[in-house]
Amino acid sequence: MITVGVLCEGQTEETMVRDFLAPELFSAGIILVPTILLTGTTAGGASGRGGVSKWSKIEKDLRNRLSSTPHWAAVTMLIDYYGLPQDTPGMADRPTGSARQKVEYVEQRIAERIGHPRFIPYLVLHETETWVFAAAEQLADWYDDATLGGELKRQADASGGPEGVNDRPDTAPSKRLLRLCPDYLKTQDGPVAVADLGLPALRAACPHFDTWIGKLLALTSS
Structure with a gap:
């Protein structure tokens, strides 16, 4: 068994790792350890968790995890491309082309910035709610609403x-889901539907996600 740390943007991403990805990859010999991005600390209080406002906060957490866990096979991240801080490496000079070409460019620049052999960058196109669109039938079953799935x-x-x-403020996956299903609970309904879909089907529906999972699985043979 190998261990891979996953820096998660928030509670939804942590739930996706804990309840969906971790059980799926455990059978392949990978233990996933999710932690939520620390966003700040108030005087005398607990650290804030979740959300992304500045690249420096992401970078600090990634470097802390890499330096404090030399026994882990890798550290990766589960952060949305939608809403990513504009000061993130690669965001200001993204090339023209498809959304996947743009996100892969940003991931490459992030990898260069971190400069660590155990780091595997991953940005979700465009949010983890994207995976719920892949699990349309499963979400429809959860709500007993075939029209929603269609x-x-x-x-x-x-x-x-x-x-x-896409990732416009009015048409991002999360915004669409809430318009279609006002009662949608992102930390519950999405993870349930995606887990019901299963990893092989999600990989088939989401090529960029599939590439990330392939990199994680390759760690077991290195």
């Missing part, structure tokens, strides 16, 4: 797949 699938297909559901 509309989620229609929007994903129109975008060229779940990872193509």
Whole structure:
């Protein structure tokens, strides 16, 4: 067994790792350890957790995890591309092209900035709610609403797949889900639907996600 730390943007991402990805990858010999990004500390109080406002906060957490866990096989991250701080390496000079080409460029620049052989960058196209679009049928079953599943699938297909559901403030995956399903609970309903879908099906629906999982699985043979 090998251990991989996952720096999560917030509670939803932590739940996705704990309840979905960790059980799926455990059978492959990988123990995932999720932790939520520390966003600050108030005087005499506890550290704030979740959310991303500055690249420096992400970088600090990544470097702390890499330096404090030399026994881990790798440290990766589960952070949304949508809403990523504009001072993140690569964001200001992203090339023209597809969303995947842009996000891979930013990931490459982040890797260069961190400069550590055990670091594997990953940004979700465009939010973890993207995975819920891939699990449209499962979410529809959860809510007993076939119309919801059909509309989620229609929007994903129109975008060229779940990872193509874009990142404008009014059309990001999370915004669309709340419009279609006002009672949607992101820390509960999404993880349940995605876990019901399963890892192989999610990998097939989301090529960028699939590449990340492939890199994690490759650690077991290195």
